[in-house]
Amino acid sequence: MQPGAGAAAAPAALLELSGIGKRFGGVRALAGVHLSARGGEVLALVGENGAGKSTLVKILTGIHQPDEGEIRLNGNVLSFANPLEAMRAGITAVHQETVMFDELTVAENIYMGHHPRTGGVPRVDWRRMEAQAEKLFERLEVRLPVRAKVRDLSIAQRHFIEIARALSQEARVVIMDEPTAALSRREIDELYRIVAQLKASGTAVIFITHKFDEIFAVADRYTVLRDGEHVGEGRIADTNEQQLIALMVGRAVTQIYPKTATTPRETVLEVQDLSHPTEFDSVSFTLRRGEILGIYGLIGAGRSELMQALFGLTAPSRGKVLLDGKPLLARTPRDAIDAGIVYVPEDRQHQGAHLEMTIAHNVTLPRLVDFGWWLLGKFRRELELVRRFCERLQLRAANFGQLVAELSGGNQQKVVLAKWLATNPKVMIVDEPTKGVDIGSKAAVHQFISELVAQGLAVIMVSSELPEVLGMADRIIVMRQGRVQREFTRAEATSEAVAAAALGATA
């Protein structure tokens, strides 16, 4: 810590950044970013993926060092050589995917690195540590056994541990990086309550999220980053969703869900009474060509497991699946693909692309069986297939022999879609297609799904994002605890009714 230029900063700001710049090699990640967080306030840090939010968080927590600019805490200029220094200065972060010591207890996780010691021969003072941990949870009004192993806890509970850890170090600035990504509604409410408590105790909270309802629910002020630059800030009370989106993407996004009206045609897929010993029970539904069936539900409602059963990844115990009126028994994904069902799994980073393989090899992978065992001399045929589908998706690449790792995120996604389209599917299951994806790319994915459906594909879209389901689906099935709770037509579905069904309320 370097005591700096005294009380030059505005008195209200606890944390003040100015002119922060950071480059990685030739790539500029941040330039001239300024930000101020006040004690007792929640600042929403908003921006698309790649806008520089994560880099900024890493600078604040001492993982990266800025190339230029100043960090002031309470008016003192600081610089952090490593995460420990940032933590000692009072800045801590709660990450979206919490990394913890699974095999250790709650109390140990909280005090890792600063265990209370006994006098004399220094050793860990277990009793004091556990008592202090309990006091922290009392303060947060959260019930958590401090001797439980973290392995057995939910993601929400892990967040609470991180927050307790922050409190244990008397953190003055707490950064929350998409803390609600994997939480249920109830857990989110509890998190909000804790955020309110942190505020009340004078802590500055920096809240990073992609979800607008959260911004408006918890934040007092906002700062928007775009392409590594500061593009706007202000009070939440003075803005609205449209304005924030316009700031984030640099243009007004008028139509977020490009839903094209299609008339569903004949039934392709019929699921009757499908059951699994532990995950889901007597699920029935139909799917028609040219429609999107949305499957909504809380995490753990059995949605993904149901889809995996349709795709031959798990075996159902009972029930029937009819594809084009013929019974389909998919024991392996191969069977499902051959029959015309494909499953695009949830994968935040790469949507399941094989990064170290070429574009061509990625695209032909699911159809490689058609080429037989020997591939020698079939290069031209493979390339033809690749070209057909890549052109359809307007994939830009120097050549199809390029590694997928070298492509931009958007183009990687196109490679994955080309791969699945190349199998000529009748039914496409997409699992959380836009989770963790920024708004610009989200719209592109939705646009693309709409186009496919217009061409007669049948799509099952599993999603935890209510606006996405409401915006895209023709019909919505709500699952709860492994059963179909209710089915809505597009006209019937309101966000209140669908959410209520997912929670099990009788609306």
Place this chain on the structure above:
Amino acid sequence: MKSDVFKLREVQLALILVVLVGIVGARAPVFLTGKSIDSLLTDSAILVMMALAQMLVILTRGIDLSVAANLALCGMAVALIGQKVPGVPLGVLVLVAMALGAVLGALNGALIGLLRLPPIVVTLGSMSVFRGMIFVLSGGAWVSSHQMTREFIAFPLDRLLGLTHLVWFAVAAALIAWFLTRHTRFGRELYAIGNHPVSAGYVGVPVRRRLLAVYAISGMVAGLCGYLWVARYAVAFTEIAYGFELSVIAACVIGGVRIAGGIGSVAGTVLGALFLGVISNALPVVQVSPFWQSAITGTVIVVAVVFNAREGRRAGKQILPLQVRTGEGA
């Protein structure tokens, strides 16, 4: 068509190898004679074959620590059969060695592929089991040269078109491995499994069957090498090829095969094995103590890993993706 970076790495490795041979040759011209190079290739042949099989395993994010023990067990088995049952033709003995090796490898493969157990644990266990089995089979006794037929011993070092059979086996193994990895669905699927195992399953790759097959192949090659080893050195005992699995894995790593799977080439692996062969053959020629030999080998491995890691990092890091990159790439 394939990425230039990879070509470069193998070309670099080849250049380093040539320079190394050149330096040693300058200090001790004996090293550059045809006879010396012939024995270098013959000495490296088994390592080349084993490294190629290991490469296939590592491509799938696996590892096979049991190869040397498998080699020793199969070698002992055929030596004993040759001793106890005289008139068995050599061809049959070789096939028996390969079949036995394949079965042992398939056991690993079944545990890893079907039961989803971690490869390092499974093969660590089977390594000890196989070593123990050698003792059980032989009762701890040696099979020495006078208990083997002349034909049995002579075959590996017999010559065809001027090169030893060992070298021809290695050449054949390299060609087969190259064809397998570049021109078959099987090979393509191995890369897919190593690159992204979950996604490979989702595109319909029968991951379990492929894993089973890859460990069986690894075992089969170990079995073949078991015969070649025993015949070449004209002796079989419990400890032959002790610790050899580490040289095999080292050859892969030096050759640029990524331990985390999905990356590796036949050319790189062959060069990696030859590199180790050159070090072990050249250092005695220039009077470097064998203790330095293992230090040098170790340093080379670490340097290779550093290179591989840097390569990976460059591909992964990109902070401002979409606009910046599509702008450049269009």
